[in-house]
Amino acid sequence: MTTVGDATAAGRVIVLDVVGLQQDHLGNGNTPNITALLEGGTSADLRPPMPAVTVPAQTTLATGRSPASHGDVANGEYDRETGKVAFWERDRADRTRLWEAASEAGLTTGALFFQHLIGTTADVAVTPSPIEDEDNNLLEMNCWTNPDGFYDDLEAEYSHFPLHHYWGPGANERGSEWILTAARETIERYDPDLLWIYVPHLDYDGQRYGPGTPEFKNALETVDRLVGEFLDFLREDSRWDATAVNIVSEYGFHSVDTPIFPNRALRDAGLLSVDNTDDHGDEVNVPQSRAFAMVDHQVAHVYVEPDALPAARRALKNLDGIASVLETEGKERHNIDHPNAGDLVLIAEPAAWFQYYWWTVEENAPAYATDMDIHSKPGYDPCELFFGDSGLASLDPSKVRGSHGRVDDESLPLYGLGGPAAPELQVTEPVDARAVAPTVSELLGIDLSSTLAFDVPALISQNSTVK
Template identity: 65%
Template structure:
């Protein structure tokens, strides 16, 4: 590829090559001609945080350690989603920033503390019960969010996730990214565009809702591209459009924690408000669910009992032990003792109760911090609370890694063609090669 003075990455989550080829996204199709379109192969598991870390580092989950959206702490018997610190991990924008380039990144996970020159991630001010007291975003530089809020209002968190999720959040993020170009002129700009994810999860890839959402996001991307075309650096710009995964249509929710409870391996306790909370300290096995993937953490003597309890569940295609984790690329200390892979039409829900009257207090609320597993039911309003407990409503899922995302490159500084299929681990080193910086990756590759 030709060297580019500026690289822009648009992570249009849920976009697939067939959507572009079929004309559902005309602005993206105009930017990325057919020889420059590819299927993007994502290493297992194809869920948000592992996929983002792979794209931004050039490493597989077994190397970078993000094997799920959640993280289980064996020492404290605690689980948390979305809360891992950056620690000493460098992603491409941090590497490029340290090399003297100006970098920007918007709404990727684990951005707080990044050294990117301009960065933004939602960070509402909450009380001890995780109740939002005030909307806020963490930004570099500090005053950037106040300036954005003055021009565009507060970040619309209620449209970023939950029953009210829609394109408003994508529009706000792209407006903020456009402001970053005008104010800070980054050499590398990486932008997460979220809202296709909502239609894909709620309604599935075969739905009219997803097709309509593709058209909406394409219009927003088109407006952002028009702003880039009008600035002084367009002639030296290459725009990379990437998507972390595609979706399966699903109709079978699977409940591994119920099976572990029935086998006497998972224990519960009173949550203090009339419901049942999982008692991780007293349990000998627990399943941290994540779309079509589940990590099962078990005491040393309980692994085989957990395997026996889970192997026969309808909707479970694979139960991976040590050799299976090696084969599937998740052999890392953060992974479960067992890893479950769902059948294409199935997905995993965290519930351990049978009667909804026994659900913990947070189950009917939008509380991503309290729930020890990813909950797509948060996309549906409930009859007795904000969030539905009817898992059969969920129409789409992902994680198996067998539905490719999309990758394409366009703009004046892009070459005319790329390989038909691109390994997601090649994205970061290709961008690094353009920008003249080095990244450590865990596979042999040539820049695209």
């Protein structure tokens, strides 16, 4: 094993983002392959950013910065000038993440299926980019890739990426299996020094059934088998002896039974504007609203006209399931004090989560409510994981049994480091998610701190110890 701090500590770094994985999933018989990889290395709790949801967590892991700095405060974005809400629609924009900075430093890099990969300068990238009509109906499956033509090759060999098994009522292991197949092809064709891979399988049954259920344990076994097959592939590769494997997760799950409807409360208070249409149900009119809640799992950003703040507080404070309402000081304390954040930020109790509905009678639901339509809905909708009675997606929030977003000791995800080129670390406290990017940078033997302006230092020290 090479020495810690040596610039040759790892010739190659693989990062597997096994979303939903926690430290107590190791050694229980459900994850023998992941457990074996980390037995001779490092495993610890990971403290994610608040909110612990996909985009803020991914951006923090890949930049070493908090949402207060990088500005990704939710899976969606609210434009205060236009009053428009957009979920999952950002491209690379001005982001510089670890794989882009490392590529600029001369390494070969790859990133597979992270959010906002379109336009990345990573040498290898694959991310879904289906061709849709103006109503968001799928016309043709496609992926955006670097280099051009890589998806065509993958599709010819392995068929199209199974989008309907990646999200929605049919979500299952096929999406993760295809991603890991693409990862093997990436290694065989392009041999990257850094490869960052998103493995989403646990997310589905974590939300459908909640943690600790037989269904979730089955999902653990499935994802461990898929990761194990990928690790076996790596062990046969000529660079295995120079490889360090990071296992990271973005969040753990809470068991939930209480949906919260902040937009209904704002509507009842006369703060949320709704247009009643015969053909399209009750459509929220965000630009005309004095307050609107952009919900995202267990966190909701409430955007409020200044003169409506007292009324919004009154409307929301007594809702069952809300643990806290953050304003200026609270947002600063949670490192989410960025202009993109809501004027009020709601955090749910552990057993509760936020649903975007503003109607109370199903017949008044907008047309997209029963569709699997992640771009039209102005809030995250886990009911899309269930078939509905009158459409593809359910309108029954009571079906959702797991959620995430709040940060507490019960739901901390995993950080692990293993493989033949991984240094030995003694970690006694939860790892700050912001430490992952500088740690990967140091494993690669490159200094990216000036490019990425890390908030915290790497885990690796000269004494190989983190206290």
